[in-house]
Amino acid sequence: MRPAGILAGVAALVALAAPVPLMALTVRVAAGADAAAAVAAAAAGDTVQLARGIHAGPLRIERAIVLRGAPGAVVDGGGRGTVIEIVAPGTIVEDLTVRGSGGRIMTIDSGIHVVLGHGTEIRRVRFEDVLYGIYCERAHGVHIEDCSLRGRVTPRAERGEGNGVHLWYSDDVHVTGTSVERFLDGIYLSFANRTVVAHCRMSDNGRYGLHTMYCQQNLLRGNLFTRNVAGCAIMFSNRLRIENNDVIENRGSRTYGFLLRDCSDGTFTGNRMVDNTIAMFMDNSNRNQVAQNLFQDNGWGLLMFSSCSDNEVAGNNFINNDYPVALDMRRTNNRFDDGALGNYWSENAPYDLDGDTVSDVPYSPVGAFAFLSKQYPDLAILSKSPAVAALGVAERIVPALRPSEAVDRFPRIEPVEVSGVGRVAGAPAPVTPGWLALGAFGLLALLGLGGLRHGWRVR
Numbered sequence: 001m002r003p004a005g006i007l008a009g010v011a012a013l014v015a016l017a018a019p020v021p022l023m024a025l026t027v028r029v030a031a032g033a034d035a036a037a038a039v040a041a042a043a044a045g046d047t048v049q050l051a052r053g054i055h056a057g058p059l060r061i062e063r064a065i066v067l068r069g070a071p072g073a074v075v076d077g078g079g080r081g082t083v084i085e086i087v088a089p090g091t092i093v094e095d096l097t098v099r100g101s102g103g104r105i106m107t108i109d110s111g112i113h114v115v116l117g118h119g120t121e122i123r124r125v126r127f128e129d130v131l132y133g134i135y136c137e138r139a140h141g142v143h144i145e146d147c148s149l150r151g152r153v154t155p156r157a158e159r160g161e162g163n164g165v166h167l168w169y170s171d172d173v174h175v176t177g178t179s180v181e182r183f184l185d186g187i188y189l190s191f192a193n194r195t196v197v198a199h200c201r202m203s204d205n206g207r208y209g210l211h212t213m214y215c216q217q218n219l220l221r222g223n224l225f226t227r228n229v230a231g232c233a234i235m236f237s238n239r240l241r242i243e244n245n246d247v248i249e250n251r252g253s254r255t256y257g258f259l260l261r262d263c264s265d266g267t268f269t270g271n272r273m274v275d276n277t278i279a280m281f282m283d284n285s286n287r288n289q290v291a292q293n294l295f296q297d298n299g300w301g302l303l304m305f306s307s308c309s310d311n312e313v314a315g316n317n318f319i320n321n322d323y324p325v326a327l328d329m330r331r332t333n334n335r336f337d338d339g340a341l342g343n344y345w346s347e348n349a350p351y352d353l354d355g356d357t358v359s360d361v362p363y364s365p366v367g368a369f370a371f372l373s374k375q376y377p378d379l380a381i382l383s384k385s386p387a388v389a390a391l392g393v394a395e396r397i398v399p400a401l402r403p404s405e406a407v408d409r410f411p412r413i414e415p416v417e418v419s420g421v422g423r424v425a426g427a428p429a430p431v432t433p434g435w436l437a438l439g440a441f442g443l444l445a446l447l448g449l450g451g452l453r454h455g456w457r458v459r
Helices: 003-017 035-041 368-375 377-382 386-397 434-458
Strands: 026-029 047-050 053-056 059-061 066-069 073-076 084-086 092-099 110-115 121-128 132-137 143-145 148-150 165-168 174-176 179-181 185-190 196-198 201-203 208-213 219-221 224-226 230-238 241-243 246-248 256-264 267-269 272-274 278-283 289-291 294-296 300-304 312-314 317-319 323-327
Touching: 026 035, 035 047, 035 053, 035 059, 066 073, 084 092, 092 110, 110 121, 121 132, 179 185, 185 201, 201 208, 208 224, 224 230, 230 246
Parallel strands: 026 047, 047 066, 053 073, 059 084, 066 092, 073 092, 084 110, 092 121, 110 132, 121 143, 121 148, 132 165, 143 174, 148 179, 165 185, 174 196, 179 201, 185 208, 196 219, 201 224, 208 230, 219 241, 224 246, 230 256, 241 267, 246 272, 256 278, 267 289, 272 294, 278 300, 289 312, 294 317, 300 323
Antiparallel strands: none
């Protein structure tokens, strides 16, 4: 027998001896049937399809299956424990409503609890009346897409419990297109590196819209943070990219748009911080780049402690803030320009004789009253008083009265185009170039002299 024939025969025998792979099955479960038993009996690769109606939890997924709901399918935990627990990598849960978890923090009662379920995908799932929404621990590569989570916490009630999306020791997680409301923290990241949170809405939470602790290289892009105590609290986390987010109306006695505590080497670009008590607060945060952001209609635009160093704030718009910048230091190596261009300050009264869109005079964004009211916040009630206005005039005339050496050496005449947002809404009209302004003043002067001369002739 020829060698080629021998090889073909061997191959045929091996093929016959190999186990035939089973076809993946779709198991349909009617409302009121035993969904937990159906999930437990499903083999890896199977799909469990829940019919419209209520299915009793809890469900425990131990093999990589697809758990899918028909329109109107609900998994109800009955107020006890976790509704769906996933311990199998590669699981998919989609198109369901999950509701009615227990209320115990110690047992992490959740809508969905993922433990070591690497690569789990949770898509188009609605969470209602749950303590935690999605809790992932030691589960890398999880994807959460187009979900809606609603908890039990009264908005801005910091004594509430349970977070919407809670990641612990889970890296490379993507959370996209998801809304989270009425939890203590909308999204909480702890030791969760390279996490992406994009195009999500965090609103009406008890404390923070998003909260990071001990994270590295996370990306927050295109999100909305509104009506929280703090829109985004970044703590002990480094090398983050915060891009094109809207941080709006986070107000109260100590509310922040961005709260940075021990956050270094990050970039903040294209963000809109509008109508917050404090748009951005920085403590012990170093070497951050803050560029092309909008600070508008806030109490404080940027509040920075003396523990901060080597941060660069350039190319931003500061518009109609009560205090554009407040520092607790006279000398600082934090920069308010990049060496060529600075920021736009609506409080500044610039003039541009050479028409290069940069003011010919540096601007000091830290006023004496802002410096003082930072130490004594109750004084803020006097911020619009004639005495404070007179103090501001005195500072401009006598530079020695300025409380801080922080200065923008190249303040801009016109607002900056904020990336991803376009022309700033409500910004003052662009300032006329200097030579046109001089011409206008000259014309007014000639008209005034003409009027005086006419008056003399009348007499």
